[in-house]
Amino acid sequence: MPLQLEIEFASLTSKFEPKSLVVMDSSLALNKPMQRLDKESDGQISRAIKAMKFTGKVKSSISIAVPVYSDLTNLILLGASDPAKATSNDWLMLGGFAMGKLSQSPASKTASIVLDLSGLNSDTSADVAASVAQGALLRSYKFDKYQTKKNTNKDDEKSERLEKLILHVADPKSAQSTFERLKAIAEGVALTRDLVNEPANHLGPLEFAAQCEALAEDGVDVEIFDQEQLRDIGMHSLLAVAQGSDRPARVAVMQWNGAKSKRSKQLCFIGKGVVFDTGGVSMKPAGGMEDMKGDMGGAACVTGLMHALAARQAQVNAVGIVGLVENMVSGNAQRPGDIISSLSGQTIEVINTDAEGRLVLADLLTYAQEQFNPRFMINLATLTGAILIALGKEHAGLFSNDDKLSNELAECGLTTGEKVWRMPLSKAYDKMIDTPNADMKNVGGRLAGSITAAQFLQRFVEDGMPWVHLDVAGTAMASEKNDINQSWGSGWGVRLLDHLVATKYEK
Ligand code: BES
Ligand code: MN
Ligand code: ZN
Secondary structure (H helix, E strand, C coil): CCCCCEEEEEECCCCCCCEEEEEECCCCCCCHHHHHHHHHCCCHHHHHHHHCCCCCCCCCEEEEECCCCCCCCEEEEEECCCCCCCCHHHHHHHHHHHHHHHHHCCCCCEEEEEEECCCCCHHHHHHHHHHHHHHHHHHCCCCCCCCCCCCCCCCCCCCCCCCEEEEEECCHHHHHHHHHHHHHHHHHHHHHHHHHHCCCCCCCHHHHHHHHHHHHHHCCEEEEECHHHHHHHCCHHHHHHHCCCCCCCEEEEEEEECCCCCCCCCEEEEEEEEEEECCCCCCCCCCCHHHHHHCCHHHHHHHHHHHHHHHCCCCCEEEEEEEEEEECCCCCCCCCCCEEECCCCCEEECCCCCCCHHHHHHHHHHHHHHHHCCCEEEEEECCCCHHHHHHCCCEEEEEECCHHHHHHHHHHHHHHCCEEEECCCCHHHHHCCCCCCCCEECCCCCCCHHHHHHHHHHCCCCCCCCEEEEECCCCCCCCCCECCECCCCCCCCHHHHHHHHHHHHCC
């Protein structure tokens, strides 16, 4: 579902909507229009600030219902603490928080946010305004298409959908132009969330591929490979996972060539797109298995990222490759003990059919290198439950053969709030997937499950190719609600990778 909130910027002097929220810093200095409002209401605002002991602390707020002598129905004051210390991520979160406040009580379909901040210069104030707007936009995302009865769920915010948000800022024009790119990124995040939230009966490999194909509208060059083509290419490892499902596999290759030089090497993003993971014959227990509709979170992120890059006309060449399969149980499913081949030529003994993501990614990694010889490869996958045990939902696990790329991602993680934590790789871990029966086996035993999964992937990465594997099993799905996301799918990674591209690899 596309983001439905319309965002506009207006000057501080234009009229506020009946429901307004004023973001104030701890100086509590009222700007001109607020002073006027305060005066007209016989000092009601400044008295409320005093009476409620409002200090402007972050996320503290007071609400003034129907301020006298005004057209307002509700005026909310929201703290922003010290604007000089706040990061862009703080503003993003605050925008989301503000949107949550405005959505809580139904009043009107339009509301305004007044950024009443002292001590910001005009450059940063446009950035601040745009980040606040992006936060609000991300917060407005809802996945309620299958709820036919509205207003049933008490703790949800859909009762009255806010349709339009007007941000009153010092320089609306420059805020608007800064916001354009952030809006494109938010749309990418929303696409990722949609794909993750969609249940597997509605989103199989074909339906996912159709969503990839739709990126052609943004100017992305999209190619979809069907089963026959995948067999001809030689992606036997990926196909072994798909063979138990009645729904055939697809691989989508999405290219965005926005760099000035069309020949400059591509950045490559690869995603695990298991539309549902039963575990196969090594079947998962029933409890919580429904979550495995999110096992395409890596592919969803890659797809959302490609949309974001195209929609904001990123000056970069990038290719996104997603492997779309379903891991099912059937008379034709692969068995434990099967030995399969891969596009790389290496053979794999399948000890556990539930370790399927790595089988999908292996062929995509080989394909990416053969076909594109990219500048780097970053793959994303909801690969192991073990990464949740190690890192919880705070950080995605990062595995890499390249310090520079790892450090860049770590830095971008801190800036965007989509944090990564580097985990080790080494010969000793690699040995754990040796087997006497084939070149490797697909599991390494009980210990270090996330690391042996990464070692498996690394066997498909050529020496000298900068590569990062992000294990997003803890961050892509089953998300805790927060200021900028209330849905099950987080859209994790789109902002992180877009930021990496924008700050380190563009132009
Ligand atoms: N898709 C799962 C990993 C997963 C678990 C993602 C929880 C999100 C939440 C993956 O395919 C899997 O089943 N991994 C196994 C590997 C094991 C068989 C070596 C796991 O983590 O148990
Ligand atoms: Mn699995
Ligand atoms: Zn899986």
